[in-house]
Every structure is written in structure tokens, then in C-alpha cells.
Amino acid sequence: MPIDMSTSRPSASAPATAQLRRTHADAPDTMSRFARLVTLEEGPERDAVRDELVTAWLPMAHRIAGRFRDRGEAIEDLRQVAALGLVKAVDRFDPERGAFESYAVPTITGEIKRHFRDRMWALRVPRRVQELRNKVRVARRELTQNPGASEPSVADIATHTGLTEDEVNAGLEALESFSTLSLDAETSAGDDGYSLADTLGDSDSSFDVVVDRESAKEGLRRLPERERAILYMRFFEDMTQSRIADQLGISQMHVSRLISRSCERVRQEALR
Numbered sequence: 001m002p003i004d005m006s007t008s009r010p011s012a013s014a015p016a017t018a019q020l021r022r023t024h025a026d027a028p029d030t031m032s033r034f035a036r037l038v039t040l041e042e043g044p045e046r047d048a049v050r051d052e053l054v055t056a057w058l059p060m061a062h063r064i065a066g067r068f069r070d071r072g073e074a075i076e077d078l079r080q081v082a083a084l085g086l087v088k089a090v091d092r093f094d095p096e097r098g099a100f101e102s103y104a105v106p107t108i109t110g111e112i113k114r115h116f117r118d119r120m121w122a123l124r125v126p127r128r129v130q131e132l133r134n135k136v137r138v139a140r141r142e143l144t145q146n147p148g149a150s151e152p153s154v155a156d157i158a159t160h161t162g163l164t165e166d167e168v169n170a171g172l173e174a175l176e177s178f179s180t181l182s183l184d185a186e187t188s189a190g191d192d193g194y195s196l197a198d199t200l201g202d203s204d205s206s207f208d209v210v211v212d213r214e215s216a217k218e219g220l221r222r223l224p225e226r227e228r229a230i231l232y233m234r235f236f237e238d239m240t241q242s243r244i245a246d247q248l249g250i251s252q253m254h255v256s257r258l259i260s261r262s263c264e265r266v267r268q269e270a271l272r
Contacts, residue, residue: 027101028056034095053090054083057104061086064108071116078112085111129174135161136171212270219269227262234259 033053040046065082069075085108093103139160143152152160157168220228230248233239241259245252 027060030056030100031095034093034100037090038095050090054087057086057090057100058083060101060104061108064105065112068112068116073116078115081112081115082108085109129170132163132167132171133174134171135163136168137175215270216266219266222269223262223265227258230255230258231262 030053033049033056037046037049037053040049061082062079065075065078068078086104088111089100089104089107092107093100097103136157139157140152143149143156143160154165154168154172157163158165161168163171220231223231226248230244233244233247234241239247241255242252245255248255
């Protein structure tokens with residue numbers, strides 16, 4: 001039976017298949033509902049149409065959130081952030097400016113990126129370092145996307161991004177510093193049981209008296225020579241008042257009065 005080949009040819013008046021095919025299966029045709037949304041006043045009817053639009057496009061928001069998985073944030077939390085971006089996109093979209101997907105994708109993506117930038121760092125990291133981290137991460141992905149590609153060097157990343165090697169190193173450090181470790185976490189150097197806290201130095205008790213010593217210097221300089229000598233013997237040579245009295249040929253009571261008077265003068269001088 002002969003086949004009529006004319007039936008297999010697309011009609012000249014029919015739209016091309018490529019024009020009808022959507023970019024993603026989660027991009028519904030909602031232009032009529034957006035056109036209706038902009039005509040409605042605030043109220044239950046508008047809220048209902050808005051909820052319908054958000055529900056219709058929610059799968060797309062979840063798909064965008066999935067691009068950011070395995071970066072230290074739970075996928076459920078990423079989906080909530082993406083949904084928030086979707087709501088903002090629905091509220092701000094003007095149907096006369098084109099397709100909703102073209103507007104919503106960067107809006108949702110930007111919301112997720114802001115979430116990582118502002119909420120996910122355990123320590124506040126300067127914006128410049130965050131930007132370096134993102135550039136380095138993207139460059140590493142692009143340089144290793146071909147099968148068999150080796151891990152790029154700092155120089156390779158610098159050439160690819162136009163950054164200096166110092167900037168690349170800062171970005172690489174930021175890639176490894178997205179979250180903090182507990183000071184109780186054990187080090188990976190061995191099985192000796194040492195924690196990060198064990199690698200930290202102890203506070204020097206001498207630091208506590210540095211300021212006091214510096215403050216007392218001027219007052220000590222203003223004391224008569226005998227009083228300075230008495231204070232030196234008492235507090236630096238740890239001599240008893242009786243021994244100081246014997247060495248100076250005065251009474252122990254007089255040494256006690258001189259020490260008290262001298263200490264008070266130094267204290268008053270330090271408080272000025």
C-alpha cells in the first residue's frame with residue numbers, strides 16, 4: 001500500500017516542534033494566570049491565584065535547589081530558601097516582560113546564593129574572600145570537567161580566572177574553611193588522642209601584671225633613693241622587714257611605715 005509522504009511533512013502554518021518544546025518539564029504554561037494576577041486587588045481571590053502559581057512552579061524551584069546539594073546545607077533547607085525566592089519572583093513578575101522562567105531562575109538562584117553567603121559561614125568572612133572562593137570553585141570544576149583531567153594547580157587556576165596566585169590561595173583556603181571544628185575534635189595526625197585544644201598555648205600569667213608594672217614605673221622613679229631601695233629589697237629580693245632594718249640601721253617599725261607610705265605614693269601616681 002503506497003504511503004502518502006505528504007502526511008509526514010509538517011504544515012507550513014504549524015509551529016515548529018522546537019518552538020513548542022519547553023526547556024524543562026517543570027515549566028508549566030501559566031501566562032494566563034499571571035495576566036489575571038496583575039489585574040486583581042489584594043484579597044482572597046488574588047491570594048488563591050498566587051498560591052496556584054507558586055504551587056505550579058515549585059518543582060522548578062526544587063530543581064534549582066538541587067544544584068546546590070552537597071555544600072554543607074540540607075536539601076530540605078535549600079528547598080525552603082528556593083521556595084522563598086519563588087514567592088518573590090511571583091510577586092514581582094511582570095508578564096509583559098517575557099517568560100516567567102527567565103525571570104524566576106536568576107531570582108531563585110540569587111536567593112540561594114545569598115543564603116550561603118550570609119547564613120552558612122560559621123565565621124563572618126569578608127565578601128571579597130567569599131567571591132574568591134566561588135571563582136576558584138567554578139574554575140576547578142571547569143578545568144576538571146574533561147575525562148582524565150588532572151587536579152589543576154594554583155597557577156592553572158590563576159591563569160583561568162585572571163586572579164593572582166595569592167588570591168587563588170585565599171580562595172582555596174576559604175573552600176576548606178566553610179565550617180569550623182570543635183576545639184575538642186581530635187587531630188588526624190595519629191591515635192594519640194590529642195585534640196585541637198591541646199595544640200593551643202597556655203596563657204602567660206606574667207601578662208596580667210605587665211600593665212601594672214608599666215603603670216608603677218613612673219611612681220617608683222619619683223621616690224627617694226632609700227625608699228626605692230627598701231621596696232627593691234622587700235619585693236624583688238624577698239627580704240624580711242627585720243633584715244632590711246638591720247641592713248639600713250633603722251627599726252623594723254620604721255621600715256614598715258616607709259614601705260606602706262611608698263606603696264601608697266606609687267599607687268596614687270599610677271591612678272593619675
